[in-house]
Amino acid sequence: MGGARAATVVLVTLGVLAAALPPRPAGATPRSAATPNGTCDFLDPKECLLPFPNDYFTVADPTTATGRRVDFQLQAMPQNAAGTPIDPTAWDRNDGFSPGSAVLTFVPGLDLARSGAAASTDIGRSLDRDAPIVLLDATTGRRVPYWAELDQTAPRANERLLIVRPAVNFPEGHHIIVALRQLHDAAGQTIPAGAAFRDYRDDHRTTNPAIEARRAHFNQLFASLQHAGVGRRDLYLAWDFTIASSRSIAGSMLHMRDDAFASLDGHAPAFHVATVTASTDPGIARVVTGTFSVPSYLTGDGSPGSQLALGADGLPMRTGTYPARFECIVPRAALASDGTVHPARPGVYGHGLLGNEAEVDSSDVRAMAEEHNFVFCATRWLGLSSDDVPNVAATLQDLSRFPSIPDRLQQGILNTLMLGRLMITPDGLASSPAFQGASGASVIDHRELFYDGNSLGGILGGAATAVAQDWTRAVLGVPGMNFSTLLSRSIDYDAYEQISTQAYPDPVARTLTLSILQMLWDRGDADGYAEHLTRDPYPGTPRHTVLLDEAFGDHQVANVTTEVEARTIGAHTHRPALAPGRSPEQPQLWGIPSITSYPYRGSALMVWDSGTPAPPPGNLPDRAGHDPHPDPRSSPTARRQKSDFLEPDGAVVNVCGNQPCRDRPAAG
Numbered sequence: 001m002g003g004a005r006a007a008t009v010v011l012v013t014l015g016v017l018a019a020a021l022p023p024r025p026a027g028a029t030p031r032s033a034a035t036p037n038g039t040c041d042f043l044d045p046k047e048c049l050l051p052f053p054n055d056y057f058t059v060a061d062p063t064t065a066t067g068r069r070v071d072f073q074l075q076a077m078p079q080n081a082a083g084t085p086i087d088p089t090a091w092d093r094n095d096g097f098s099p100g101s102a103v104l105t106f107v108p109g110l111d112l113a114r115s116g117a118a119a120s121t122d123i124g125r126s127l128d129r130d131a132p133i134v135l136l137d138a139t140t141g142r143r144v145p146y147w148a149e150l151d152q153t154a155p156r157a158n159e160r161l162l163i164v165r166p167a168v169n170f171p172e173g174h175h176i177i178v179a180l181r182q183l184h185d186a187a188g189q190t191i192p193a194g195a196a197f198r199d200y201r202d203d204h205r206t207t208n209p210a211i212e213a214r215r216a217h218f219n220q221l222f223a224s225l226q227h228a229g230v231g232r233r234d235l236y237l238a239w240d241f242t243i244a245s246s247r248s249i250a251g252s253m254l255h256m257r258d259d260a261f262a263s264l265d266g267h268a269p270a271f272h273v274a275t276v277t278a279s280t281d282p283g284i285a286r287v288v289t290g291t292f293s294v295p296s297y298l299t300g301d302g303s304p305g306s307q308l309a310l311g312a313d314g315l316p317m318r319t320g321t322y323p324a325r326f327e328c329i330v331p332r333a334a335l336a337s338d339g340t341v342h343p344a345r346p347g348v349y350g351h352g353l354l355g356n357e358a359e360v361d362s363s364d365v366r367a368m369a370e371e372h373n374f375v376f377c378a379t380r381w382l383g384l385s386s387d388d389v390p391n392v393a394a395t396l397q398d399l400s401r402f403p404s405i406p407d408r409l410q411q412g413i414l415n416t417l418m419l420g421r422l423m424i425t426p427d428g429l430a431s432s433p434a435f436q437g438a439s440g441a442s443v444i445d446h447r448e449l450f451y452d453g454n455s456l457g458g459i460l461g462g463a464a465t466a467v468a469q470d471w472t473r474a475v476l477g478v479p480g481m482n483f484s485t486l487l488s489r490s491i492d493y494d495a496y497e498q499i500s501t502q503a504y505p506d507p508v509a510r511t512l513t514l515s516i517l518q519m520l521w522d523r524g525d526a527d528g529y530a531e532h533l534t535r536d537p538y539p540g541t542p543r544h545t546v547l548l549d550e551a552f553g554d555h556q557v558a559n560v561t562t563e564v565e566a567r568t569i570g571a572h573t574h575r576p577a578l579a580p581g582r583s584p585e586q587p588q589l590w591g592i593p594s595i596t597s598y599p600y601r602g603s604a605l606m607v608w609d610s611g612t613p614a615p616p617p618g619n620l621p622d623r624a625g626h627d628p629h630p631d632p633r634s635s636p637t638a639r640r641q642k643s644d645f646l647e648p649d650g651a652v653v654n655v656c657g658n659q660p661c662r663d664r665p666a667a668g
Contacts, residue, residue, distance in 0.1 A: 065245035268428030283370030350457025382412030409524025462526025480561025553612030599651035
């Protein structure tokens with residue numbers, strides 16, 4: 001997700017902060033669901049808020065789009081080593097859970113293989129009639145495909161949660177029922193249901209009012225499951241949850257976009273060119289830096305740690321102006337030696353994890369600009385830029401600070417949209433001599449704007465593209481979605497692990513916390529926008545077509561996170577995707593249709609293989625062999641395909657023939 005320089009800065013910063021953390025108190029034990037006051041669900045006593053997600057932790061609210069509202073109690077939230085629980089205030093504004101929610105519970109002694117549960121290499125098995133785990137979309141009556149795994153980040157068996165991850169996102173606003181049945185241990189013995197759930201399943205009446213208050217609800221769940229062919233007799237556990245609405249997830253971002261662009265009144269944002277430097281790269285003529293003004297919706301000066309300023313209606317309020325930075329590269333192909341201008345296609349570029357706009361001047365972006373005549377400009381992904389490293393580190397110690405990250409990410413998305421407007425408006429960059437030839441002609445062909453981003457730029461680029469009004473075609477390089485799935489599978493998370501483990505020593509709570517964080521992260525992650533990225537666009541937003549470039553065996557952005565995105569947005573893929581024997585997945589890329597003819601004009605997934613071993617099963621990073629993360633963007637063949645796609649009437653062209661797409665490892 002980030003470059004080597006950014007990773008080094010993070011490691012040094014986190015190392016210093018980790019050393020300053022207080023040690024875990026001697027004899028300290030994880031907090032369990034024994035917490036009083038009815039704040040925990042007694043169905044799973046392993047940890048408060050399990051099973052998760054769960055409508056037990058919501059209340060009826062007729063003012064929301066779903067009719068529910070999250071109602072986490074402070075004493076139920078995970079605590080850090082200092083005993084401080086996460087402040088649930090920001091979460092309690094949600095009207096449901098994440099569309100990419102990982103389903104979590106603890107099943108003592110569970111053996112997934114003996115139970116016959118679907119793994120990530122056999123997702124189709126999750127829809128078998130007798131599958132031991134069922135995710136039922138009660139709104140449609142259809143079952144949701146998934147894969148199941150035990151948490152490998154936990155060191156001991158009695159700390160390993162069952163994690164069930166949807167293979168395609170849950171639809172917004174839908175009601176989901178989870179059913180676990182006929183689960184077995186390593187000896188093949190059926191694991192008995194807990195006493196509390198048996199009271200519902202077997203209709204045992206009790207004198208406990210807390211149990212009896214939920215009986216009618218469970219009977220409704222059993223009836224829905226029975227209608228779907230899942231009987232109650234063999235159930236180990238069942239519960240339900242509601243997915244957040246589009247209004248809850250994207251409402252703030254769309255409000256900021258519409259309010260900010262309305263303030264432009266058809267003009268470009270105000271801007272200032274700071275430097276114009278002749279490039280040392282023979283293919284690049286100039287590197288231009290500067291700033292542009294964007295309406296700010298953040299508290300204070302908008303610096304790291306700030307949050308969105310919310311009005312009485314719960315929507316962000318404008319608080320002033322944010323001075324966003326930009327850096328652009330102008331290719332020599334746009335400026336002939338005789339002074340003639342050959343206008344270049346404008347592209348907004350998205351940088352990697354904890355990086356900044358200077359990444360636009362990296363070798364692979366320069367190569368794309370030079371070979372295919374693009375002017376690329378970049379700004380910072382606020383929230384996860386180089387400026388944010390100290391705040392990210394502090395947040396790891398106290399996750400009550402976490403809302404500042406998705407809040408600044410939304411401002412960063414707005415800044416990115418505004419940069420695009422700056423590139424294509426006549427009174428924008430085109431009006432500056434820095435972007436003109438000797439005759440005063442603009443080097444920018446502002447008829448159509450495009451997006452190209454890699455790593456974090458591929459991840460956040462999905463969110464930005466979903467709400468973009470000025471571009472309709474985007475290349476998302478080595479992307480993925482759902483940070484709660486991604487982080488433990490990424491080598492980039494190594495930099496965070498020491499401080500995270502010291503601050504939140506209970507492995508069960510740490511895994512649960514990732515899913516809790518995703519509920520807010522959705523506002524700055526493609527996971528929260530994917531349903532509208534290519535289909536069902538938001539109001540006032542055009543349809544978009546995207547090309548996803550996956551690096552097989554990626555050490556930084558796990559392939560499973562790319563493929564969930566591809567299924568969710570309805571992408572098709574090139575086949576054969578991989579040579580026989582390269583992947584244990586059967587069939588390869590389950591649930592992603594083939595491209596049957598070229599040129600293909602829809603959204604697509606391309607898998608690029610540079611020889612790295614297949615990813616390991618489970619929620620751990622791929623560390624074997626060469627990290628192919630930078631390879632697709634470094635491949636001239638992949639860049640040619642990107643260029644053909646990023647045309648006004650572009651399409652996916654076949655650059656691989658009837659073979660898998662192969663590339664060479666990037667140099668260095």
